[in-house]
Each structure stands twice: as C-alpha cells, then as structure tokens.
Amino acid sequence: MLESIKNLWYSNTGYNFFFIVGGIILIWWNLYIFKSRKEWNYKTPRDFVRFIIGIILFVYGVASIF
Numbered sequence: 161m162l163e164s165i166k167n168l169w170y171s172n173t174g175y176n177f178f179f180i181v182g183g184i185i186l187i188w189w190n191l192y193i194f195k196s197r198k199e200w201n202y203k204t205p206r207d208f209v210r211f212i213i214g215i216i217l218f219v220y221g222v223a224s225i226f
Contacts, residue, residue, distance in 0.1 A: 176221045183218025186210055 190211040 176224050179217045179221030179224070181221075183214045183216070183221060186214025187218065190214065 190207055193207060
C-alpha cells in the first residue's frame with residue numbers, strides 16, 4: 161500500500177494530482193472567503209494573489225496531463 165502511494169507520488173501523475181488538488185483548494189478557499197466577506201480586501205492583495213496562484217496551479221496540473 162505504502163509502496164503504491166510512493167510510486168504514484170514519484171510518478172508524473174502524482175505531481176499533476178497535487179497541482180490540480182492544490183489549485184482547486186486555493187480557488188475554493190477564495191470563493192468561500194469572498195462569499196462570507198461579500199468583498200475582497202484589495203488593500204492587502206493576499207486574496208487576489210492566492211486566487212491567481214490557485215488558477216496557475218490548476219491549469220499547470222491539467223495541462224501537464226495532456
């Protein structure tokens with residue numbers, strides 16, 4: 161079991177899965193914050209940067225599969 165997880169992680173698919181899941185989590189986190197706050201705090205661009213990083217991670221993960 162542990163060996164198969166290790167093989168998945170060291171293979172290309174493991175990295176792609178990590179990028180896709182990381183991007184989805186960051187994008188979802190931002191949408192959740194946006195919904196609860198009703199506005200993004202543009203004085204500190206942390207939310208915006210996190211959203212952009214999430215999109216980049218997701219797109220990179222999906223693009224490197226194909």
